[in-house]
Amino acid sequence: MASATIDFGIGRILSVLENETLLLSGVYGEIEKMKKELLIMESFLEDTQHARNGSTTTTTQLFQTFVANMRDLSYQVEDIIDEFAYHIHGYRSCNNLWRAFHFPRYMWARHSIAQKLGMVNVMIQSISDSMRRYYRSENYQGQVASSVDDGGAKLVNNISESSLFFSENSLVGIDAAKGKLIGWLLTPEPQRIVTSVVGMGGSGKTTLAANIFKSQSVRKHFESNAWVTISKSYVIEDVFRNMIKEFYKEAQTQIPAELYSLSYRELVEKLVEYLQSKRYIVVLDDVWTTGLWREISIALPDGICGSRVMITTRSMNVASFSYGIGSQKHEIELLKEDEAWVLFCNRAFSGSLEQCRERNLEPIARKLLERCQGLPLAIASLGSMMSTKKLESEWKKVYSSLNWELNNNLELKVVRSILLLSFNDLPYPLKRCFLYCSLFPVNYGMKRKRLVRMWMAQRFVEPIRGVKAEEVADGYLNELVYRNMLQVILWNPFGRPKAFKMHDVIREIALSISKTERFSDVYNGDNDDDHHHDDGETTDTRHLCIQREMRPGSIRTTNLHSLLVCSSAKHNIKLPLRLNFLRALDLEHSAISKLPDCLVTLFNLKYLNLSKTQVKTLPKNFHKLINLETLNTKHSKIEELPPGMSKLQKLRHLITFRRNDGHDSNWNYVLGTRVSPKIWQLKDLQVMDCFNAETELIKNLGNMTQLTRISLVMVRREHGGDLCNSLNKIKRLRFLSLTSVHEEEPLEIDDLIATASIEKLFLAGKLERVPSWFNTLQNVTYLGLRGSQLQGDTILSIQTLPKLVWLSLYNAYMGPRLCFAQGFQSLKILDIVQMQHLTEVVVEGGAMFGLQKLYVRACRELEAVPKGIENLKDLQELHLTQVSDQLVQGISGEGSVDRSRVKHIPAIKHFFRTDKGTFYVSLSS
Secondary structure, eight states, rough: OHHHHHHIIHHHHHHHHTTTHHHHHTOHHHHHHHHHHHHHHHHHHHHHHHHTTTSOOOOOOOHHHHHHHHHHHHHHHHHHHHHHHHHHHHTTOHHHHHHHHHHHHHHHHOOOOOHHHHHHHHHHHHHHHHHHHHHHHHTTHHHHHHHHHHHHHHHHHHHHGGGGGGGGGGGSSHHHHHHHHHHTTTTOOSOOEEEEOOOOOTSSSSHHHHHHHSSHHHHHHSSSOOOOOOOOOOOHHHHHHHHHHHHHHHTTTTOTTTGGGOOHHHHHHHHHHTTSSSEEEEEEEEEOOOOHHHHGGGGGGOOOOEEEEEHHHHHOHHSSSSSSOOOOEEOOOOOHHHHHHHHHHHHHHHTTTTHHTTTTTHHHHHHHHHHTTOOOOHHHHHHHHHHTOOHHHHHHHHHHHHHHHHOOGGEEEEEEEHHHHHHHTTHHHHHHHHHHHEEEEEEEEEEEEHHHHHHTTTTSSHHHTBHHHHHHEEEEEEHHTTTTTSEEEEEEETSSSSEEEEOOHHHHHHHHHHHHSSEEEEOOOOSSSSSBOOOOOOOOOEEOOOOOOOOOTOOOSSSOOOOEEOOOOOOOOOOOSTTTTHHHEEEEOOOOOOOOOGGOOOTHHHHHHHHTTTOOOOOGGGGTTTOOOEEEOOOSSOOOOTTTTGTTOOOEEEEOOOOOSSTTTTTTTOOOOOGGGGGOOOOTOEEEEEEEEEEEHHHHGGTTTTTTTEEEEEEEEHHHHHHHHHHTTTTOEEEEEEEESTTBBBBBOOOOOTTTTOOOEEEEESSSSSGGGGGTTOSEEEEESSSSSSSHHHHHHHHTTTOOEEEEEEEOOOOSSSEOOOOOTOOEEEEEOOOOOOEHHHOOTTTTTTEEEEEEEEEETTSSSOOTGOOTTTEEEEEEOOOOHHHHHHHTTSSSSTTTHTTTTTTEEEEEOOOOOOOOOEOOO
């Protein structure tokens, strides 16, 4: 725990002291003094942490008090800076006359910050002096040495070793994986092959590997075998010694007496000499970095005997490392519901389900099991703990206080210890990002872009020269997934993760850490009053998520940096009046309908999400939020942005599109938002999605050179020349969506040439001919054409696009025959929609051979499935909506004319509408 606190303390203070506002405020001397002292203290902490050698427990009580004080100071310094930034901005934004009037207040603010920082400096000096005195005292080294409790790490290692002795009858859900992995190990390939088993902490990697390692078929196949558990802070010489002991013990040979005096080179020579002519298997359990393989592989001969190495790891980076020809990776799957129930009953009721039913415990037992979400370690540990509880009331108490049980019950200590190892191994920036994710409710799908933008608003994203903050934050998300700290629950068709969730047990531990650190908290209705700890004291947290309806005035903390409302309450949300330090306000899907006027006083606000709310207007003086970076009004009731938006010079993401639920929704199904044409003055804007096309805006669009995403509606023919000129100046554009004012209005975009960077392109409007630049879309992964009214060589113009994954043709082609003769080598999804004249679709051999999903909708003249559909061997889904009866009858039932051509498709669905809604029937075999 201490490592997290240290990170949130000294590192954070040093970071905020680089604030430009401070350097201009006349307190430079105080800042430099503070920095020097903090750097000395940081070095001390690093030494202490090194002495702790990766322990998951704290050292002394003084050490805990010290890091808690540093956490509090870091928060205090941050608030001082935010407060002063507010005052200095107010002063500098005034005209000369008002500056003269407000000068005394400005000087008072400068004096105030100098005083407050001076007081912080005194506190830092006092803490530092105390630590130095303690460090110099005679018993310091002894106290640290005696207090360095490697209990957590030892407990984890003991669990690893004990897996070798589990009875096979006590294991659940491993048979399929065991058979697959044993098959890999016993293949006849002569070269050394590495097999990785990867999964989150507690998922059963070690148990599976141990069961395989001791199986008779594996033991008979290999001449020598060794099981080595790798600690996070391993010493390679010790790893070699343990390996040698394992080999010698298996061979019933006396371990060399000089083993502990051998050097690194001598240990490598001994291993190579011993293994050179043998077929061996080595299991390296709980590997944390790829660096281990670089050090150890030299001692494991890569001969022609068919030797194997098995690695278990929590990191996808380790599992995916290039270990050589034939390397394989197996990802552990969490237990299915029925498997989880068997394991839980084995532990809680000694396998007797009757005992469970007699005591009327099955309903609450299943609810408790749901919280484990298939994690074997949590299921087994919780089941063992519950085996001693006989009354239903005792079970209900555990269910309602699982967070407390995980953090305090000794029987669940192993769960917490194993999962804390993963948390403590996170780099400093990732710790904050990970804990922030615990704000969201259980099983909540966290969208990638939402998380990235909120992290940026909180300054969690460390700056890297030449790399955008969005890209750095994306890397953080990927790293949390690779480390199995977050789970991907939704991928987009292009192979990129789109939504994530946090395992419930991991989330409970993250919430516990967050509360201890006063970092974040949630309000879920369990408390009667405002947010507090179990001891009843008010929580002065930095980030808060409201997950149940709160009474007005329930939020009393004034230094919130994040406020999320994930409440299902239908009543209007009333926001607190004093939130001067707020940086992120997320009200997505809440019942709020009117924003308070005081919103514009939130000077530090960087992120505002009003998506899917009932809000109709933004406050008149919205332009005062000059630090705003993200504004999301997606699918709200806001039709027009207030004047003065061009003053928000730090704005990076502006998302405003809305669905059209009224008239003319067939064409204008997405509505743009009206905004002042001067929006083009926002030079840092990256996302502009989506606005009504105005002549002045289009002419000046080229000045917004940082744009990566543009969506415009109501585009007119006369806009064509200026639009192309402007777009040609934007070199980083990845997403472009253009919709003409009505279906017959042509899009004049022939002169567009800056297309090399475009990855997603949607064009709605009459094209009259295929633009000549279509074949230059070398990076496009999605192409959507609607109302294009094309004929002739449409397919020829796009069939060679190398990265095209998704092609959507919506009333885009006027001909009767659509032929895919060749190409489309990367295509996975094809939409054919509302082709009124289409009577035949042909897929010739070799064309789009990797297609996985085919959607045919509102093509009434199409009488049969595509010719050549039988050649699409990877096709997984065929969806038919509003198509002819003849087409459906042609593939329905074994005797139908085209049935044999579609039998290879796993899922065939026919969608149809009735007065009661839309339904589907399955036509799959």
